[in-house]
Amino acid sequence: MKTYKVHKVNVNTMSINGRGDHPLWNRAHMINDFSSPWHFESVGDIEFRAIHDGETLFLFYKVHDSQLHIDSTDNSKKSVDNSDRVELFLRSDEHLNPYYCLEIDPLARVQDFMARPQRQFDFSWNWPKDDIAIKSFITETYFCVEVALSMNSLKQLELIQSDGSIQAGIYRAKYNQQQNGQFEPTWITWVDPQTDTPEFHTASSFGTFLLEDF
Template sequence: MKTYKVNKVDGNHIKINGRGDHPLWEKAIVLNDFLSPWHFESVGDIEFRALHDGDSLFVSYKVNDTHLHIDSTDDSKESVNNSDRIELFLRSDRHLNPYYCLEIDPLSRIQDFIARPNKEFDFSWDWPKKDIAIQSYIAPTYFCVEVALSMASLKKFELIQTDGTMEAGIYRAKYNQQQNGQFEPTWITWVDPQTSSPDFHIASSFGKLKLDNY
């Protein structure tokens, strides 16, 4: 299983602003080996970083993209589902019963839901508002999304193992306009799930986050 080390920083010092420019992000390992096993085109540069301070898990995505597709119908989860976005799935074990999905677009809008095997999704579920913070930023050639999750919520959902590891899926959905004018997603992932068609809702698409000094 692919593993990413989440370095620890001093508590109460990192502040997310959506730009990914806080000096402490320099202490994070850059994860950029993303791919789309089902498409031939380049997936573009994507940088994922994660840090923790013992009280919160911080993640940052920087995605090179000059042609964003954003469904601006409203702020519903359905609009997020039709937009370019980053995705973070977290599970307690490989049985996926349950697992938690965070899908966030460049406007900081979130589609969060709890899921179970065979793509049983409950979109009425939300990550507790007091336990999550989201900031984003759009530049001419890229966008950034930063997320802070409380360790209390991660423990409540049994997402941190006794050895300080978490099992996570790290993904991106990029919508491209087709010849018929419709927009279709290119699915991009950190871990190749070895499936014939795109599928993130499967145990083999997850990797491991190792919390340093946890």
């Protein structure tokens, strides 16, 4: 299982604006070993970082992409589901009963839901609004997404283990236009789940975040 160490910074010194330009992000380890095990084409560069201050877990994605696909029908979860996006799944154990999903598009719109095995999705569930903040930023060549999750909500959802670890999946959906004009997703993941077809909703697609000094 892949492990990512989440470095700790001083409390109340971190903030997000969507750009990922706060100096404290330099303290975070950057990973970019993402792939699409089910597709032959190369995937654009994706950078991920995370840090925490004991009260909040901060996450940052930078996705290099000059041809974004964003469904602008409305601001519903369905529109997010049809758009380029980054994703974070969090679980309490390998049984996935339950686990929690955040899917965020370049406009900082979020599709959040609770899930259980066999793709039982509860789209009526939302991350507590006072415990999450999301900001994004778009340029001609890349977009950034920053997320802040309160440690209190992670604890209430039983997502932090006694050793300070969090079991997490990091993903990306990239929509490409096909010859018929329709858009189809390429599924990109940090951890290769070793499945024959694209699948994030499986225990083998998760890695581990290890919170420093927690």
